[in-house]
Amino acid sequence: MDLNDSSDDSITLEQESELLVSERLAALVVGLPGQKEILYGIIDFCRTPQSPTSVDQKTLEMQTVKKSVYSPVVLRKLLEESGALMYLQPAEPQAAEPQLTVPPPAESQEAEACNDDDPDYLTVTIRPEGQWVATDEGLSAIDSADPFAELKQLLVVEANYRDVFLDLLQYCAKESRSQKELDAFVQENPVTHKPRRYGGYFIDRLEAHKAIVWKDNWSTTEIGKEFLARNSYAGAQV
């Protein structure tokens, strides 16, 4: 929600927000392909209120691209508009609760700020910095995912590639791997030859299910390692 947006849209969204945050967040994820982990990561990071600077830092750490299209400020803006995050103004002395981000009308601003001796001029007083925190709806949207169930389902739907997936998880659990290495690895298994499946086929699915993560190379996540263990995969080493 834009503090300075005096259109009516934000008020309408506010009224509907409680029911629709999960849907709006889902739509946001669809509209920013490849950004899901970062968006969820920001919400997760803001379980407790965080300063803008720390959210900036965390966001930049999570981004796998040095120069992303979306700056940390813009990502927060979009998350706020979806209702998953909110900005906490420093509490006004008269206010008992944190306020939402609709600014007070300009007139009252003027009354506060007009401290110049000359009544023909207004001077500016900037409000202090606030904090970002995840909304309950935002948290429940990200907490509702069950990656283990999803991974299990993946191996049901793609039963013929079960071994390839598990081998790959194990391969990346031992040490992190480049895409080329993964590509060569999967092609060693003849089941990937006809129909043709390249490394990307498996990488995309495991990444989407949070079993592997990219940080200069591909590594198995804790979820992926746990999944290996749960599957009692022959020779699985966590």
Place this chain on the structure above:
Amino acid sequence: MSEYYIEIIDVMQGRMATYRFLSRLYRKEVDQELLDQLIAMRYPVKSGNAEMDAGYRMMHGYICSTWERTLTDLAIDFARVFLGHGINAHSAAYPFESVHTSAKRLLMNDARDEVLAIYRANGIEKTNAWREGEDHIALELEFISLLIERTLELLQVKDEEQVFSLLRTQLNFLDNHLLNWVPMLVIEMQKFAKTDFYRALALITSGYLTVDREILEDILAVAKLED
């Protein structure tokens, strides 16, 4: 005679500062440096021109709400207001006189040629750094500020005939190449702007040009009376 000079110089300096300010706001996005200046500025809200007062009030209100997103929001709104994302010649408040005064809403039309001729007649041309038409509002406003700068120089040497001539040039330019189209620009800006900042800029521009016209007329009228 000389008692007025200080006041006149004062008036001219005030005018020059305002034209430069407006020109800057149209030329490109608000950056941190400008934002710092906007925070430090004092906003005149009792000029008597309702539009301008409302505009400054609105801008002041916006700047008071400065937070982490302000520069981003302003940059988005700048693009939205002046560049647009459409393709139907009605997708932005195009800051070029030609668009508003040519039948097919094109850039680089008669208006541009006319202001180019006026600039040349006054011994200036745009530099190579400016890669758009000469009829951009930022340049037209800057042109007036440049004429005012010359006026100030002439006032220092008390060349009153040249001062009058320059003031007349400013009034003519204001009439023929700003007030002829800025009212339309202002409507468009208010239609496209989503921030109070650019809505305010529209009001301030419209109000100030009106006021400035009155000021110029007044000065030139007084001179005529004494003829």
Place this chain on the structure above:
Amino acid sequence: MNEISLTRRTFLKSAAAALAIAGASGALVPTKSFAEVPPQSDDGVTKVRSCCRACGKTECGVWVYVKDGKVIRTEGDETAFNSMGNHCSKGQASIQAAYHPDRIKYPMKRTNPKGAADPGWVRISWDEAYQTIADNIMALRAKYGAETLFTWCGTGRQWCMQSDAGMAFQLFSTPNVIAAYQVCKGPRHFASGMDISRSWSWSEVINHSSVYLNWATAPEISNYDDSSRLVVDCATKADTFISVDPRMANLGKESDFWLNLRPGTDAALALAWCNVIYKNKLWDDLYVKRWTNAPFILVKDMQPTGYQCMSNHPFEMKSRLLTEVDIDPSMVDWQIEGEGNPYRYLVWDTLKKRWTYWQADPTDAHWEGENWTPQTKGKKQDSSRMMPNQRFDGWIADLSPFNPEIDPALTGEFDIKLKNGKTVKGRVVWDIWVEQISKYTPEYASEITGIDPKVIENSALTWATRKDPDLPNGGIYYGLGVEHAGNSTQNCRAILAACGMVGAIDTPGGQRGATQGWAGQSGPTSMLPSMASFAFMPTPEVSAKMAGVDKFPLLGWYGVWCDAETAMSYAHQEPESPYFIHGGMIGSGDHMNMGNANYNWEALSMLDFLFETNLWHSPSSGMADILLPVAHWTEVDAHRIAQGASGGFLLCCKVVEPPGECKSDPLLFLELSEYFGVPAFDGPVPWPKKSETVDPEILSLNIECGQYATWVAEVLDDIPNAASPKLADWIKSRYKKPPAPDEVWECMVRDYQEHGAWSMKEAYPADWGTYRRFETGQAYYPGMHQVPVQRSIGIPGFPTPTMKQELYSTIIETFHGDPDLCLPHYTEPVHGPVADAERYKEYPLQAITGRRIPVYFHSEHRQLPWCRELWPVPRMEINPADAQKYNLVQGDWVWIESEWGKIRQTADLYYGIKPGTINLEHQWWYPELAQADKGFSLSCCNCLVDTKVQDKYNGSSVVRTYPVKIYKATPENSPFNNPVPCGDDGTEIITSSTDSRLKDWLIGGRGVQPDKFNEIGD
């Protein structure tokens, strides 16, 4: 003297209005947009010779008038021999394009999600744009492999395509170049690349042949590579004008024969022509025997053998055409060395009743016993049919006789003793061919095509019966229509077969290909100028992953485009994809040019990263993350060698600077390469920066056109045939020494201003100025077409594997294995009413599209007021009898629905199209709609396309000839209860030239009237 004075009131007013900017930070620093200059009068008007790119296909010569740094007028250059002063309506709207207020002038990135009506664009610097692009592309490459990246472009901003292939191959290192080429001329080049030489599908229109033939194209209106005034002149001056078109075209109505065939049945018609040619003994016997592989022997019952050949890269050709390696040595009467020479194709000599051979070895190509030397006998061309300024008399090589004399059998079946001891049957290719075409009598073809058999026969006879015994009457100018029904490759090959049968290959008016001259194609598929950049090309391992190469193995052979529909399915993350496509670059609106537009749009929405280079916010920018602003043709320097056979070489000369921060495509490509670490130029400065003294675009042009300097040197050195005498004299009058390497472009521009359009016949009399170059050894250009001329190649024949025109395609056999596919043949269009009869029960009309429109070039120019006023809405041509049946009147909005989508266009009643067929307009979208997709899904006919059917060989989409049903749009059956298409917010599209959005220049609250704009209302 007057005194300056202020009233108190004025002073107070001013004071009250004055800003108090001064604060701790000091006064606002003034920006300096002006510099002082001495008094000057205006610049005057400069007239510059250039060529126009309003369509990007024909290089119409134009004059551009410039005053005070702006273009004030463009008009046709009357001296341009190739275009005859043409400057069409699109060209004349160029100023409206250059100075359109909505041109993108700055790099932008989005701040709102993809698909949002307001993308929230924000300006960024070029540095940020380049860095963001490089970081994102390289990150995706590292994560998912280079194959995850693609480019997609159509006709580019200067000419032809944009720098899409270069960007894909050298910066992204991906093989996935999606190119409109796949449905637009690509199938023709594919076919001629297999059969003769790439691009030799193109006929020499400018010849003004006595028989002028337009097949599946109406270039009198607009592009293709020869068009407009030239085409009209050729058609009207011809003794006979033949038009092959399901639809009566503007010029086509003047034709002497109108073959209004059922869409997609072109090969059947071509085979019928071949039948007529054969039955009437009109084929060029010597050409067929000496220069095609028709006399070769096909042995179906043996293992294919072959050798390495060159395309863009080496490949192993394997075929069942009989060669020395296949046979038992006792079969022939000469000593076979070792295992036999795989290049020696056996042919039966009916004179001496023995086997002989053709040796298809480029290093030593000859018939047995032949001491081949370039043909020196021939005659001067008769160019009297052409306009006076087109008469660059070429030289026509005679067809050389066999020496030693032989007479290869064209018929017969032989016992072949194979090396493995088996004896099998071998049959002469021509024999099989004749059997095939014998079926295609005019009567049989009439049943398929719907054309009167007499018309088929008489048109064929007229075209094929020589007026000059030594030369065929002309070739066949064929266009897009044959490429879009899912049988494009064989349609094109069948047409080429007809041309080959009559010997109209590289004859005046015949199929000669794209002009050869000083340079290759401008801009397109351009690679970086450096040799070092080739080290970044996709590895063979990555190339093997090209989208679609499994399904269409010939894409690997052709080595240019990947399969668009496959690539989009990978981007759409279809579960069967071997990998997903995650990011890339797109030109303008390209998702509309092939495959299903709605499906493509969804696929684009799923990409992690996409950037677009464009002049406008087109439909595809609604899905882009970054926009890069490019230059208009008046702001670009480019060379332009004709893509067709006119022989023209013109220049596009930059006359004004691009506005804002626009850059030309070549420049941004060069600059972007630095961010990828790929050297743009060889030498110590791989990325020279644009400055007062250095211009990377000019540096690149100097390299691209470097051969001009070489050529000038050759002329000055008086090497034989350096140039025509007239052109040589002209050069000698201007140059004492050739241009230095860093002056090439500057010299060319200067020369062009004085000389005007050059003819490459004059520049290279022994190459472009010579016909039947296969006789003189100048036709052997393997690989990419249109590379700069190489003098004295000295290799006979064509750059095919057999070095002959391949009636029987060894390349198809290599990649598809089945000999029955290798001769041109007819297959029913896959969604035509015969092959898809079941579907036609529910969708009874056959839809075609793609015709030329005078004011638009594909998706371009919808936003230019002049153009849109003339042609405000898409028109579906329908026969009045059908219109009556469907209760439609002229102008009604109509739903057109296929199994795969539905759209609306307006009914345009037209007798020139048969009942049962409708002709839609393609690539419509609506600039007036403020939404991400700009309303393309309302009317773009590619929303109706089935993505599951494609040409078997090159993968071209079926974008014409599919079943639809139509019904009137009513309030009841239309969104917003409005038969007129509306945007997502209910905004109605512009439907008439009187629409205020095209007329008024004020919208908004206050009623300022156009003629009273000094009065401001309330």
